[in-house]
Amino acid sequence: MNTNNMNTIFWEDERVDGADKVTGKAKYTAEHSLPNLAYAVFVTSNIAKGNIKNLDVSKALAMPGVLDVIYYANCPAVPGYSTNSVERPKNVSEWRGHKVLYDNKVRFFGQPIALIVADSFENANAAVRFVKPDYETESFETNFDKARLDAANLKSPFNYKRGAGITKTIAANVDAEFNIPIEVHNPMELQATIAYWEAEDKLLLYDKTQGPKSTQSVVARTFGLPEKNVRVIAENVGGAFGSSLRSWSNVPAACIAAKKLNRPVKLVLTRPQMFSLIGYRPQSWQKVNIAADAEGNFLSINHEAISNTSRYEDFREGIVDVSKFLYACDNVTTKYSLLPLDLSTPIWMRGPGEATGCFALESAIDELSYKLKIDPIALRIKNFTTINPENKLPFSDNNLKACYDYGKEKIGWKNRPIVPGTLKENGWLIGYGMAVGVFGAGKGSASVRVVLSNDGKLLLECAVSDMGPGTTTSMTKIAAEAMQMPIGKIKFKLGDSDLPPGPSQGGSGTTSTVGSAVDLACKTVQQKLKELAIQFASSFAGLTADLMDVKNEMVVLKTDTTKNIDIIGLLKLANQEKIDLIINSSGKTPEQLKFTSNSFSAHFVKVAVNAKDGKIKILEVVTTGDAGKIISPKTARSQMLGGVVGGIGMALSEKLELDHSTGQIMNASFGAYHVPLHSQIPKTDAWFVNKPDMNMNDIGAKGIGEIALIGFAAAIANAVYNATGKRVRDLPITPDKLGFKVAKA
Numbered sequence: 001m002n003t004n005n006m007n008t009i010f011w012e013d014e015r016v017d018g019a020d021k022v023t024g025k026a027k028y029t030a031e032h033s034l035p036n037l038a039y040a041v042f043v044t045s046n047i048a049k050g051n052i053k054n055l056d057v058s059k060a061l062a063m064p065g066v067l068d069v070i071y072y073a074n075c076p077a078v079p080g081y082s083t084n085s086v087e088r089p090k091n092v093s094e095w096r097g098h099k100v101l102y103d104n105k106v107r108f109f110g111q112p113i114a115l116i117v118a119d120s121f122e123n124a125n126a127a128v129r130f131v132k133p134d135y136e137t138e139s140f141e142t143n144f145d146k147a148r149l150d151a152a153n154l155k156s157p158f159n160y161k162r163g164a165g166i167t168k169t170i171a172a173n174v175d176a177e178f179n180i181p182i183e184v185h186n187p188m189e190l191q192a193t194i195a196y197w198e199a200e201d202k203l204l205l206y207d208k209t210q211g212p213k214s215t216q217s218v219v220a221r222t223f224g225l226p227e228k229n230v231r232v233i234a235e236n237v238g239g240a241f242g243s244s245l246r247s248w249s250n251v252p253a254a255c256i257a258a259k260k261l262n263r264p265v266k267l268v269l270t271r272p273q274m275f276s277l278i279g280y281r282p283q284s285w286q287k288v289n290i291a292a293d294a295e296g297n298f299l300s301i302n303h304e305a306i307s308n309t310s311r312y313e314d315f316r317e318g319i320v321d322v323s324k325f326l327y328a329c330d331n332v333t334t335k336y337s338l339l340p341l342d343l344s345t346p347i348w349m350r351g352p353g354e355a356t357g358c359f360a361l362e363s364a365i366d367e368l369s370y371k372l373k374i375d376p377i378a379l380r381i382k383n384f385t386t387i388n389p390e391n392k393l394p395f396s397d398n399n400l401k402a403c404y405d406y407g408k409e410k411i412g413w414k415n416r417p418i419v420p421g422t423l424k425e426n427g428w429l430i431g432y433g434m435a436v437g438v439f440g441a442g443k444g445s446a447s448v449r450v451v452l453s454n455d456g457k458l459l460l461e462c463a464v465s466d467m468g469p470g471t472t473t474s475m476t477k478i479a480a481e482a483m484q485m486p487i488g489k490i491k492f493k494l495g496d497s498d499l500p501p502g503p504s505q506g507g508s509g510t511t512s513t514v515g516s517a518v519d520l521a522c523k524t525v526q527q528k529l530k531e532l533a534i535q536f537a538s539s540f541a542g543l544t545a546d547l548m549d550v551k552n553e554m555v556v557l558k559t560d561t562t563k564n565i566d567i568i569g570l571l572k573l574a575n576q577e578k579i580d581l582i583i584n585s586s587g588k589t590p591e592q593l594k595f596t597s598n599s600f601s602a603h604f605v606k607v608a609v610n611a612k613d614g615k616i617k618i619l620e621v622v623t624t625g626d627a628g629k630i631i632s633p634k635t636a637r638s639q640m641l642g643g644v645v646g647g648i649g650m651a652l653s654e655k656l657e658l659d660h661s662t663g664q665i666m667n668a669s670f671g672a673y674h675v676p677l678h679s680q681i682p683k684t685d686a687w688f689v690n691k692p693d694m695n696m697n698d699i700g701a702k703g704i705g706e707i708a709l710i711g712f713a714a715a716i717a718n719a720v721y722n723a724t725g726k727r728v729r730d731l732p733i734t735p736d737k738l739g740f741k742v743a744k745a
């Protein structure tokens with residue numbers, strides 16, 4: 001931390017933990033160590049489905065440094081693995097998902113079938129190939145495109161319908177299908193757990209998680225422990241994008257091994273295992289039908305979707321939900337079914353559901369605009385609504401029009417060719433595209449401990465995690481603004497389940513939820529300070545708190561700030577070492593519940609498509625967000641940039657490739673699963689409306705993480721169409737889909 005900044009007040013715009021992170025001082029889960037630590041590595045299946053008839057672990061056990069090989073035949077009983085709810089102890093609930101090391105069943109390719117524990121990571125890893133499984137294989141299905149065609153394979157349809165039907169004349173309609181492959185999160189930090197049984201019934205975990213409290217609760221309920229006996233530490237998280245929103249098999253496996261060996265065990269997934277063991281964005285098929293009248297009013301929207309799940313769990317997300325409320329439309333039907341495959345279970349991935357749904361909806365609206373000969377931005381404005389047509393509540397705020405105005409101007413929308421494929425520069429076809437993103441803005445409950453010490457320092461604590469967006473920074477800023485005191489005197493501590501309960505970091509809800517609690521905690525401290533001033537400072541005697549302010553580390557009289565007492569002096573005068581409180585902030589108030597809240601984004605891109613080989617270059621991006629008040633400009637901008645990078649990957653290269661004859665993932669590496677390169681990221685203007693949404697919460701801030709990505713892939717697809725006249729509805733958009741022959745290397 002730069003000490004020159006110590007006295008800078010709240011507009012200071014550095015990450016408070018930035019220096020620690022870039023200098024390696026900040027520790028991530030796998031970087032922790034404990035005395036007598038053992039190292040564990042998963043052995044995974046190389047069939048997609050079947051039974052293990054026999055698992056020969058003798059050779060692996062004989063390898064140097066190997067302490068144990070744990071598998072179904074020697075795995076100690078786990079209370080939460082019991083499927084019998086009558087026999088299960090009261091404080092135990094059944095482990096959700098795949099029960100690792102539990103039985104001889106193989107449910108997907110790459111499933112853990114054994115855990116090698118050794119005195120070093122290298123020794124554990126070296127023994128992996130000496131574990132010999134003897135399989136009895138079963139037939140399986142991993143082919144989504146094939147399996148979805150048989151309606152008998154689909155399950156759990158969710159249907160929605162509103163409206164009495166179309167009464168006006170349809171001038172144009174679009175009816176199109178969209179396909180998105182499996183995408184994986186690929187965070188920098190590997191999934192990892194260190195488990196240590198401090199006592200027979202007391203567990204310490206270092207775990208890569210987006211929710212220390214949720215991991216604590218899952219582990220306690222799986223192993224039959226009181227929650228207070230499980231401590232989960234996740235001080236720093238190196239990216240997750242949703243992949244650490246639940247506890248995967250590494251968590252119970254590390255706990256089981258640590259118990260069996262009676263020593264702490266570290267289990268870190270390998271990079272290839274990150275492709276199969278921590279969830280993924282499910283593969284999806286969508287069909288969108290939009291009808292409009294000649295003026296462009298949407299007369300009906302029908303949105304259908306299928307996404308895959310595993311055979312052993314249902315995973316569903318809000319794919320079709322965007323079509324219910326983003327635009328004014330009387331007649332809307334949606335249908336969404338699941339397709340179980342012999343794969344592991346999917347999970348939320350940045351912009352879950354909406355990112356998938358918006359790709360289809362926002363592409364279809366673009367198609368419709370050409371049929372109607374109406375500018376795509378004008379078409380969206382035509383169907384703009386301030387009332388959510390699904391629940392009929394007013395949006396707490398909706399500044400999409402301001403986003404359109406800014407983006408249109410900055411990207412140079414006036415240069416967009418009206419007829420696709422007609423603008424050429426130096427052998428490249430140029431196109432402009434835009435699309436909208438939307439995500440729910442929530443406010444949940446959180447508790448914050450606030451400690452103001454008589455040295456003038458302020459400490460705030462909450463068990464939430466920071467997977468990278470900069471929660472530590474934004475919470476510090478909210479406190480600095482509420483307290484009107486310098487950032488350098490404030491510390492926000494998170495990432496430890498022993499701290500007051502906070503939410504999992506997910507669904508773009510942290511700033512609103514925890515920020516509201518921080519704001520309330522600071523205001524409560526200010527109230528206490530005012531009361532102390534009235535009681536102990538003679539110059540405030542007989543006054544009431546409403547006449548006073550707390551700012552610049554002083555209690556002051558509003559009408560005459562020369563009448564003041566500094567906080568340190570006041571606490572000393574009151575003979576108080578500190579003010580130490582735990583403040584609970586609950587969800588939305590009845591007043592806030594009169595509104596429906598969303599964050600919105602509008603993305604604008606300029607692309608060039610090579611007229612010879614179909615190579616796509618993103619030339620320029622303007623990405624705009626309506627997320628209420630921007631707490632921390634630098635971290636907020638970084639969220640938008642991350643969404644742009646993720647969106648470019650989603651649009652142009654990301655696809656998990658499966659070999660359907662074996663069920664194996666064929667590109668489980670950064671070398672073969674293509675994320676954008678630095679050189680592919682263009683000049684990007686990230687802009688926010690930055691208007692506080694005071695109907696939403698007292699701090700006026702909504703989430704950014706999801707809207708940064710949602711809609712972006714559609715903006716690119718729309719720009720590619722504008723450049724080439726080729727509409728690609730199946731991601732990723734590769735030159736072959738544009739009709740170009742790919743040259744042999």
Ligand code: MOS
Nearest residue numbers: 241242350506507
């Ligand atoms: Mo996000 S998909 O809610 O981590």
